[in-house]
Amino acid sequence: MALQNAKTFLQTGNVVFESNKNISEIKVILEKGLSETFHYQAFVLLYDFDILVEIVAKYPFQKDGGNHAYVIFVESESVFEELVTSAESVNEGIAKGDTVLYWKVPKGESLTTPFSKLTAKAKYKSTTTVRNINTLEKMLE
16 A cells, blocks of 8 residues: 555554655545445545644643543544634633644543534544544654
8 A cells, every 4th residue: 555664553543654655645545445445435634743743742731630632633624613613612621723623521521522522423524533642642652
């Protein structure tokens, strides 16, 4: 698949790899390969390693044992703006990043808050993904 030194992380769907191809080319290759192999429509969000480092470094909330620390990656600018607007109407720990949303949510409530229910809608499946900051930090090691 034109990827070198691929490394997966747990069973999260996160992969770090090297390639000489640009992100747009890799996205097409991965989505096609995953869709054909596993017989479902695969959606892949890709980020350059240096951009991922910056996103993780800018997590604005204090991490603590009572909350999950998440980054919501959003591929579409219009979806990003829609989610930013929606985040303003809920009383949750959400902060706007340059191209991501940062989310701090109490443990045990990740699937039940108003914002989590919003982001789980099918219309966002192809353009968003939520990742735990701890997993992202492991990817950067």
